[in-house]
Amino acid sequence: MIEVDAPIETEWLTEYVACVRYDRPDAMNAYNEALLRGAVEAFETLDDREDVRAIVLTGAGDAFCAGVDLTDMPLTPEMDFAEYEAGLGLFQNVVRTLRGISTPVIAAVNGYALGAGCDTALACDFRITSDEGVIGETFIDVGFVPGDGGAFLLPRLIGEARAKELIFTGRKLSGEEIVEWDLAREQVAADELLDAAVAFGSELADRPPVALAESKRLVNESFDTELDDALADATRAQRICSQTRDHEEAVAAFQEDREPEFEGR
Template identity: 35%
Template sequence: MSDENTSPAGAGAPDGPEPDELIYAVEDAIATITLNRPQVRNAFTLTMIDRWADALRTAEADPQVRVVVVTGAGGAFCSGIDLAVLSGIEPTPIARRRMLTEGVHKVARAALDLSKPLIAAISGVAVGAGLDMALMCDMRFAARSARLSEGYIRIGLVPGDGGTYLLPRLVGPAKALELLLSGDTVDGVEAERIGLVNRVHDDEALLAETYAFARRLAGMSPISSAMIKKAVYQSQHLDLRTNLDLIASHMAIVQSTEDYAEARAAFGERRAPTFVNR
């Protein structure tokens, strides 16, 4: 089935036993969440959603983790929710609503609570809810051949996982409406041009480039990183005067930390700093 015909809601369930559908690993202060249902382009189940949200909360609680990367196995990022999940939901409005609010939206809430940088490495398809999941990340790196689409409208749905909120904030309301109302697909190059992704890389270099950047972020002060991330998101809803007042408090706190003293010393001594998150 071609990318253009991939359902924005996802794919059908495969036959046979499921492997571990989500893999969580930590190395070099980087936590990796790998969506691992390549046979259905990493379409997610509700149990997978629970694992995904738990992985984000685990990364948040682990002082050894400085950055989180989300990616997909088998050459795809995520094709959305598995259609078998939708078929199994009781056909009532309240059941369908709860499937989102008490199920799929767990990942969105866990991403909102994550104080550490969250990067999506997107290869292959990121469709419908799969693209919404990438939009929840702080940054997106894409392969040139990646295919991204908010294609809900092609099957008569509305974006169910934050697309109408997140996409306009990245590409502007007019471009967001163009993509949302048409269901059009863009490749990695076009996605970078319109601001949907931060960087585009050759397919074979995507993960190496993503982890190289993640290691750079992991080497920064975790306290400063968390405060910068929070200030950026909070400031989208604040006036400048309030933002300046907020930053004055952040600056006073940061300058009282051991990590600030270490950063200053390392800068003066021209060496890499060793941060202790205090």
């Protein structure tokens, strides 16, 4: 589908739903520099395509992403601060990209999503887990903090106290627990995971893309703005949507009692 110079595979799942698959199964899809840079490139490239309306992110083999590859790590304690900041920035750029692109992203958590892999899953718009999925903010186990955005994202998803419990203890959640803690919309059998992600991705892909993108942006920014600013921003977003052909099509379809066919413009 697209080619990136990284251990990543991309493919079409449906007409408008694309898949990004981390492809380092022997390393449990743990991040090295090539995977970090390739992930950002893949997400940005797909986001630029008009024929991609939803993205499914998953991992090859038995893991989603088991964090950082300690044998091939792009940062070390010996680095000066500027180098260390740049190295950690590679991880943070994955989270920043997932939050910033217009296309909704569904994490299909097929196994371990730990440390930086957990933060990647949290940065996606939705998570679906298999009965083999495991999510954990395991930074504390190696004397680290969630350096990739987990301390920002997790409280927004499950509240401060629950987030602190997972971050402070390094507790791993598995299977149905992930849903019970509101970290996934559903849990399915391992052999049904991709189908479930495709089904939900197709549901999103059927919605008007401009309105969906603006809605994602408004929600993502809502925790860091005042109400009056949020309302003003919503007015600007609504104005943009009101001038799209998709809005015109939606009104026409309603009046003609038929399903709309959205074009993304």
